[in-house]
Amino acid sequence: DGGITQSPKYLFRKEGQNVTLSCEQNLNHDAMYWYRQDPGQGLRLIYYSQIVNDFQKGDIAEGYSVSREKKESFPLTVTSAQKNPTAFYLCASSRGLAVPQYFGPGTRLTVL
Amino acid sequence: GQQVMQIPQYQHVQEGEDFTTYCNSSTTLSNIQWYKQRPGGHPVFLIQLVKSGEVKKQKRLTFQFGEAKKNSSLHITATQTTDVGTYFCAGGNNRLAFGKGNQVVVIP
Numbered sequence: 001d002g003g004i005t006q007s008p009k010y011l012f013r014k015e016g017q018n019v020t021l022s023c024e025q026n027l028n029h030d031a032m033y034w035y036r037q038d039p040g041q042g043l044r045l046i047y048y049s050q051i052v053n054d055f056q057k058g059d060i061a062e063g064y065s066v067s068r069e070k071k072e073s074f075p076l077t078v079t080s081a082q083k084n085p086t087a088f089y090l091c092a093s094s095r096g097l098a099v100p101q102y103f104g105p106g107t108r109l110t111v112l
Numbered sequence: 113g114q115q116v117m118q119i120p121q122y123q124h125v126q127e128g129e130d131f132t133t134y135c136n137s138s139t140t141l142s143n144i145q146w147y148k149q150r151p152g153g154h155p156v157f158l159i160q161l162v163k164s165g166e167v168k169k170q171k172r173l174t175f176q177f178g179e180a181k182k183n184s185s186l187h188i189t190a191t192q193t194t195d196v197g198t199y200f201c202a203g204g205n206n207r208l209a210f211g212k213g214n215q216v217v218v219i220p
Contacts, residue, residue: 035210040121042212043155043200090154098204100145103154 003027004104006091011109013085021076021107023091031096032074036060037088037106049074050097078109085111116203118211125191126219133214135184135201144177144184145208147200155200193218 004025013019025032034046045058049068063082068074074093078085088108092101117136125131135144143162147155159168161177161184168175174187184203188195198213 040212043210045210048207092155097207098142100157100160101155101202101208102157106154 004091004093004102006089006104006107008107009105011107013109013111015111016080018080019078019085019109021078021089021091021109023074023076023104024072025074025091025093025102025104026072027093027102028071029093029095029102030071031094032068033092033094033101034058034064034066034074034076035090035092037090043090046076048097085109116201116209116211118201118214120214121212122215122217124217124219125195127191127193129191130187130189131191131216132185132187133199133216135186135203135211137182137203139205140181141203142181142205144181144201144203146175146184146186147202147210148197149200149213150197153197191218193220 007022031050033048035043036046044060046064047055047058047066049055052068052071055066055068063079065077088106090106091104094101119134143160145160146158148158149155159175164181165179166177172189176185196218198215200210200213202208202210
């Protein structure tokens with residue numbers, strides 16, 4: 001069963017704690033992405049990676065960090081430096097840049 | 113960076129009626145893609161247009177890419193309650209840029 005998985009679906013954390021969101025794909029895609037979605041804001045790109053051990057900042061990278069040690073995995077850490085971390089986080093993958101992206105089910109993060 | 117603008121941002125559509133949503137870019141795009149996100153769900157890829165003036169149909173949905181490859185439209189006929197959701201366009205050359213989406217509410 002091919003696709004992208006994100007876990008957990010819902011996540012609650014206390015303010016000041018770092019939290020890592022998981023994203024795994026078995027589509028053999030080279031590129032992976034993290035987006036943040038807030039009501040009325042569309043999709044905002046946090047980080048993306050075109051290849052293992054390489055990644056680039058997107059439009060709103062401050063307060064976030066990523067790693068790409070394996071082709072299948074692209075975890076996102078929301079650090080305590082992110083001022084407003086409560087949001088819906090979506091991971092996506094694609095064969096390359098500027099081609100169709102396939103999204104995971106998302107993680108809803110609530111920071112209390 | 114490259115920006116893609118969508119209009120309108122919100123639409124209320126009576127069941128059975130037709131509607132159109134638009135996507136515009138200030139620069140020429142190599143391709144345009146459309147996605148649909150159901151309430152509470154994640155974006156799902158619908159279609160990609162590559163050629164100038166290209167028109168593609170999926171049942172009641174008609175997608176069009178402008179002659180100058182700077183704009184696109186999605187037209188839905190005979191709207192059904194299953195059409196509810198947010199429709200995103202995404203365009204790019206080196207990297208995809210997503211529009212803010214058109215949230216569609218269907219009135220039964």
